[in-house]
Amino acid sequence: MSPPDTSRADSARPLNGAGEALLTVRGLKKYFPIRGGILNRAVKRVHAVDDVDLEVMRGETLGVVGESGCGKSTTARLLMELIEPDEGELIFDGCKVGSRELPLKEYRRQVQMVFQDSYSSLNPRLTIEDSIAFGAQVHGTPKREALARTHDLLARVGLDPARFAGRYPHELSGGQRQRVNIARALALRPRVIILDEAVSALDKSVEAQVLNLLTDLKAEFGLTYVFISHDLNVVRFVSDRVLVMYLGKVVELGEAERVYTHPQHPYTAALLSSMPSMDPDHRTEEPPLAGDPPNPIDPPTGCRFHTRCPSIRPFCATREPPLADVERDHAVACHARVPASGYHDDAAAVPDPEKITA
Amino acid sequence: MVDATQTATAPLDPVAAPVRSEGYWRSVWRRLRRDKVAMTAGGVLLFILSLAVFAPWIAPQDPLHGTMLMRLRPIGTEGHILGTDELGRDMLSRLIWGGRLSLLMGVTPVIFAFFIGSAIGITAGYAGGIVNTLIMRTVDVFYAFPSVLLAVALSGALGAGLGNALLSLTVVFIPPIARVAESVTTRLRSSDFIEAARASGASALTIVRVHVLGNVLGPIFVYATSLIAVSMILASGLSFLGLGVRPPNPEWGLMLNTLRTAIYVQPWVAALPGMMIFAVSISFNLLSDGLRSAMEVRA
Amino acid sequence: MTDPYVRIRDLGVTFTGGAKPVRAVGGVSLDIREGEAVALIGESGSGKSVTMRAIMRLNPEKRSRIEGSIHVGGHDVMKLGARRLARFRGAEVAMIFQEPLLALDPVYTLGAQITESIRRHEPVSRAEARARALQLFERVRIPSPERRLDSYPHEMSGGMRQRAMIALALACRPKLLLADEPTTALDATVQIQVLLLLRELQRDLGLSIIFVTHDIGAAVEVADRIAVMYAGRIVEEASARDLMRAPRHPYTIGLLKSRAHGAMVKGARLDTIPGAPPDLANLPAGCAFAPRCFLAADSCRRDDPPPLVALDGGRTARCLRVEHTHPDAIGTPAH
Ligand SMILES: Nc1ncnc2c1ncn2[C@@H]1O[C@H](COP(=O)(O)OP(=O)(O)OP(=O)(O)O)[C@@H](O)[C@H]1O
Ligand SMILES: Nc1ncnc2c1ncn2[C@@H]1O[C@H](COP(=O)(O)OP(=O)(O)OP(=O)(O)O)[C@@H](O)[C@H]1O
Ligand SMILES: [Mg+2]
Ligand SMILES: [Mg+2]
Numbered sequence: 001m002s003p004p005d006t007s008r009a010d011s012a013r014p015l016n017g018a019g020e021a022l023l024t025v026r027g028l029k030k031y032f033p034i035r036g037g038i039l040n041r042a043v044k045r046v047h048a049v050d051d052v053d054l055e056v057m058r059g060e061t062l063g064v065v066g067e068s069g070c071g072k073s074t075t076a077r078l079l080m081e082l083i084e085p086d087e088g089e090l091i092f093d094g095c096k097v098g099s100r101e102l103p104l105k106e107y108r109r110q111v112q113m114v115f116q117d118s119y120s121s122l123n124p125r126l127t128i129e130d131s132i133a134f135g136a137q138v139h140g141t142p143k144r145e146a147l148a149r150t151h152d153l154l155a156r157v158g159l160d161p162a163r164f165a166g167r168y169p170h171e172l173s174g175g176q177r178q179r180v181n182i183a184r185a186l187a188l189r190p191r192v193i194i195l196d197e198a199v200s201a202l203d204k205s206v207e208a209q210v211l212n213l214l215t216d217l218k219a220e221f222g223l224t225y226v227f228i229s230h231d232l233n234v235v236r237f238v239s240d241r242v243l244v245m246y247l248g249k250v251v252e253l254g255e256a257e258r259v260y261t262h263p264q265h266p267y268t269a270a271l272l273s274s275m276p277s278m279d280p281d282h283r284t285e286e287p288p289l290a291g292d293p294p295n296p297i298d299p300p301t302g303c304r305f306h307t308r309c310p311s312i313r314p315f316c317a318t319r320e321p322p323l324a325d326v327e328r329d330h331a332v333a334c335h336a337r338v339p340a341s342g343y344h345d346d347a348a349a350v351p352d353p354e355k356i357t358a
Numbered sequence: 359m360v361d362a363t364q365t366a367t368a369p370l371d372p373v374a375a376p377v378r379s380e381g382y383w384r385s386v387w388r389r390l391r392r393d394k395v396a397m398t399a400g401g402v403l404l405f406i407l408s409l410a411v412f413a414p415w416i417a418p419q420d421p422l423h424g425t426m427l428m429r430l431r432p433i434g435t436e437g438h439i440l441g442t443d444e445l446g447r448d449m450l451s452r453l454i455w456g457g458r459l460s461l462l463m464g465v466t467p468v469i470f471a472f473f474i475g476s477a478i479g480i481t482a483g484y485a486g487g488i489v490n491t492l493i494m495r496t497v498d499v500f501y502a503f504p505s506v507l508l509a510v511a512l513s514g515a516l517g518a519g520l521g522n523a524l525l526s527l528t529v530v531f532i533p534p535i536a537r538v539a540e541s542v543t544t545r546l547r548s549s550d551f552i553e554a555a556r557a558s559g560a561s562a563l564t565i566v567r568v569h570v571l572g573n574v575l576g577p578i579f580v581y582a583t584s585l586i587a588v589s590m591i592l593a594s595g596l597s598f599l600g601l602g603v604r605p606p607n608p609e610w611g612l613m614l615n616t617l618r619t620a621i622y623v624q625p626w627v628a629a630l631p632g633m634m635i636f637a638v639s640i641s642f643n644l645l646s647d648g649l650r651s652a653m654e655v656r657a
Numbered sequence: 658m659t660d661p662y663v664r665i666r667d668l669g670v671t672f673t674g675g676a677k678p679v680r681a682v683g684g685v686s687l688d689i690r691e692g693e694a695v696a697l698i699g700e701s702g703s704g705k706s707v708t709m710r711a712i713m714r715l716n717p718e719k720r721s722r723i724e725g726s727i728h729v730g731g732h733d734v735m736k737l738g739a740r741r742l743a744r745f746r747g748a749e750v751a752m753i754f755q756e757p758l759l760a761l762d763p764v765y766t767l768g769a770q771i772t773e774s775i776r777r778h779e780p781v782s783r784a785e786a787r788a789r790a791l792q793l794f795e796r797v798r799i800p801s802p803e804r805r806l807d808s809y810p811h812e813m814s815g816g817m818r819q820r821a822m823i824a825l826a827l828a829c830r831p832k833l834l835l836a837d838e839p840t841t842a843l844d845a846t847v848q849i850q851v852l853l854l855l856r857e858l859q860r861d862l863g864l865s866i867i868f869v870t871h872d873i874g875a876a877v878e879v880a881d882r883i884a885v886m887y888a889g890r891i892v893e894e895a896s897a898r899d900l901m902r903a904p905r906h907p908y909t910i911g912l913l914k915s916r917a918h919g920a921m922v923k924g925a926r927l928d929t930i931p932g933a934p935p936d937l938a939n940l941p942a943g944c945a946f947a948p949r950c951f952l953a954a955d956s957c958r959r960d961d962p963p964p965l966v967a968l969d970g971g972r973t974a975r976c977l978r979v980e981h982t983h984p985d986a987i988g989t990p991a992h
Binding site: 067068173174175203204205206207208209211212215230231232233234236237238270271274275276277278279280281283284285286287288289290291292293 | 700701800814815816817843844845846847848849850852853856871872873874875877878896897898901911912915916917918926927928929930933
């Protein structure tokens with residue numbers, strides 16, 4: 001199968017560093033109403049995604065990590081325009097999404113998504129090939145052509161079309177189904193694929209096969225990935241840059257190796273040192289982060305992490321830290337990392353988040 | 359589970375047409391066929407249906423006329439195997455002919471209500487939000503009435519007659535079917551494959567046609583089959599009140615009611631129409647139960 | 658040497674409910690000493706949960722055939738009568754699951770569930786049982802335990818629910834805790850809290866633990882010994898240290914290599930195990946792993962499954978060609 005012309009140029013670009021933004025998100029906000037009372041009115045709101053700015057560079061893999069419920073999936077669904085944001089805008093390749101130059105239908109051709117549950121993301125009543133061909137048919141490709149391309153794609157993701165095209169989802173194993181989902185995402189020749197926990201439900205040995213497949217496809221089609229996962233090892237392995245979320249906010253964003261080796265936000269540090277050690281002689285002795293995450297219905301004021309932070313100052317509870325660059329390509333939302341924040345005027349010694357890592 | 363035998367024999371040539379897995383409805387049929395209870399129920403229904411269809415050829419006597427000399431004869435009477443009713447008409451013939459009207463009154467309203475109720479429920483379920491609230495609150499108003507009361511009130515207002523009885527029964531069954539359709543669709547709407555279809559830019563109508571219908575019509579249909587029994591019982595109630603089938607036409611519900619008075623004279627004969635209604639309803643229930651489990655894909 | 662606390666011999670579980678019998682567990686032998694934590698790792702469907710359920714006799718008795726023997730603390734589990742079995746579950750052995758919401762009763766408060774469980778097994782007053790429930794909540798580090806005793810399962814976060822379930826499991830002071838993937842649904846920061854809690858309980862209460870997981874990292878955090886399952890059999894068993902340093906069964910080697918770990922080169926490929934796990938209703942002759950094994954020879958595919966081979970350091974592996982995986986033979990495997 002010949003990749004679209006643009007992809008050749010994309011894959012020639014350097015993978016990290018000075019790429020240009022393909023997808024820009026500004027001030028993204030989503031509060032879910034919680035209905036209750038006799039009139040079924042919104043009585044409270046879940047602050048699922050709260051004022052998120054980010055850029056996805058052309059050809060990169062952006063890893064997204066964070067505690068369960070911090071808004072990773074909601075962000076993904078907002079990026080896909082599957083749910084309406086309360087505020088904020090998406091700019092794709094220089095055009096505002098939903099504007100005349102880039103209508104929603106066209107944008108959706110460019111950005112696709114793979115979900116965690118490989119079974120529920122396939123229609124149980126359709127054969128594999130019908131599921132994959134559906135998207136192309138929606139965009140006006142004749143059925144024959146769409147099916148031919150489907151067979152190419154199946155072969156590409158390592159499923160023999162002669163054996164698998166006519167099957168139903170329940171006749172496949174989890175790993176095979178996730179390949180089908182990846183093939184379906186590729187069917188519209190998108191430029192960005194959002195993978196929301198796409199390998200989390202797979203066995204380790206199958207996970208490795210799918211990760212290799214993603215690597216190959218990325219090189220072949222010049223894809224850009226947004227890779228959401230709670231497996232920190234996998235995110236480190238696949239990502240060029242990593243975005244760390246906490247309670248609906250971006251707390252750290254930077255080049256992956258840098259974030260993993262020199263985390264700047266105390267939450268990132270705690271998260272990374274929560275990884276099992278893998279070494280029976282040096283097991284983790286103290287949980288790096290005590291307690292449970294605060295309720296997103298009523299998030300803490302000021303810095304949202306201040307209720308669990310090992311090194312807070314009184315004003316952390318009142319003033320919200322902005323996401324600011326601490327070095328090239330590395331931004332952090334923590335008062336302690338910004339020289340002019342007033343944090344350092346306080347008498348106590350400045351804690352070093354890397355100490356928490358140890 | 360991956361079917362190893364099938365994959366092993368498949369040709370490895372990628373251009374060859376793919377091996378088609380057994381289609382969904384084929385596999386439902388295969389599972390249903392293994393379900394002895396459901397198959398027996400289906401057999402009973404088929405038998406009663408063919409009796410009704412071929413009534414003119416099968417029924418031994420005229421269902422409308424009898425002699426008063428032969429009133430209320432017991433089961434096993436010479437020439438009247440199942441006895442006679444209060445006007446001396448042959449019970450067997452009346453039961454066979456009665457199946458026509460009874461099945462008609464049981465099945466037709468449910469079929470119409472199935473199409474209309476599904477359309478309403480799927481629209482409400484897929485649209486969600488305000489549209490859902492408006493449609494479903496309206497449906498709930500009708501649903502709030504006890505079905506017997508609603509059926510009687512409607513046919514009373516429309517006037518007596520078979521057509522009006524069918525119409526009012528249809529209206530009675532639309533709300534419950536719409537509610538089931540709405541809840542099945544709402545549950546389906548949030549599943550990942552619908553999201554994936556939306557993400558590929560498909561319009562709501564396309565998604566409903568390709569992805570929603572195939573998944574919701576089955577469960578709604580199963581629910582609707584279970585309503586057939588209710589419909590037959592309601593229909594006989596209407597006939598009893600003189601709002602549905604008129605005497606002397608044979609209809610099981612009507613027969614049951616007129617023979618009620620003879621319960622102390624010929625209890626077995628009086629119970630016969632009731633037994634027919636019971637057999638048909640229980641068969642429909644068992645069949646729809648079997649259908650439901652046969653439709654479980656992961657079974 | 659004293660008798661092990663748990664002694665499983667040639668456990669076989671075959672499910673006969675479906676069209677073909679499924680041999681989910683095919684001859685598992687395992688010993689666990691008092692106060693020891695053993696992790697059972699392996700791919701999905703390898704029979705880990707079925708083994709655990711067999712220890713508590715929770716597999717459907719009518720639709721399964723069970724062979725072999727299980728002894729726990731002197732009880733012959735296979736022979737327990739209904740009465741003794743009820744006591745055995747809870748007071749001797751308790752189990753925690755991946756999804757606490759399914760195991761906890763949604764209509765009772767947690768406090769009520771724990772007191773009820775204590776009072777079912779021991780003749781104590783309500784107040785006393787509640788005091789013990791409170792202790793348990795403190796023990797598993799639930800914040801503001803007094804208040805939490807009166808809350809319902811759905812009012813808690815995932816991590817807190819898992820801790821509440823551990824408290825419930827410990828209510829009758831069992832000596833063996835079976836943990837079936839207790840941290841799979843949790844995220845990293847909460848997972849490590851629960852893992853450390855399990856380890857602490859093992860140390861402080863002298864609890865024996867069987868910990869099922871498919872995450873090797875989690876296994877290393879709690880377990881003294883690790884048993885690796887493949888297609889219903891334990892294929893390798895060793896101390897956590899030995900297993901991580903030098904895995905000997907080809908499946909374990911493949912599993913450890915296929916993990917994305919630490920600072921790997923960007924864009925590098927992971928080593929994968931080719932193929933897919935076998936169909937349990939239709940196991941191949943010989944070693945079940947042979948079709949995917951890089952070491953397999955013809956002898957591996959013939960007749961009987963390979964026997965357990967005892968290796969030095971008290972470890973075992975079920976492989977005919979295990980001498981080829983000696984660190985000197987193939988060089989030190991990854992890690
Ligand atoms: N449709 C919805 N209605 C109400 N609340 C929602 C909805 N979807 C998500 N939320 C809430 O928004 C918050 C963020 O959820 P989200 O699914 O984005 O988290 P996540 O980071 O993906 O978590 P996980 O790692 O568990 O998948 C959560 O508190 C969740 O309960
Ligand atoms: N009640 C049952 N009836 C029939 N087969 C069963 C039953 N319970 C389990 N099995 C089968 O036994 C095999 C082993 O299942 P088991 O649940 O032990 O796997 P596992 O190792 O715990 O996997 P996972 O990591 O997915 O939990 C599977 O193939 C499963 O389908
Ligand atoms: Mg999520
Ligand atoms: Mg299991």
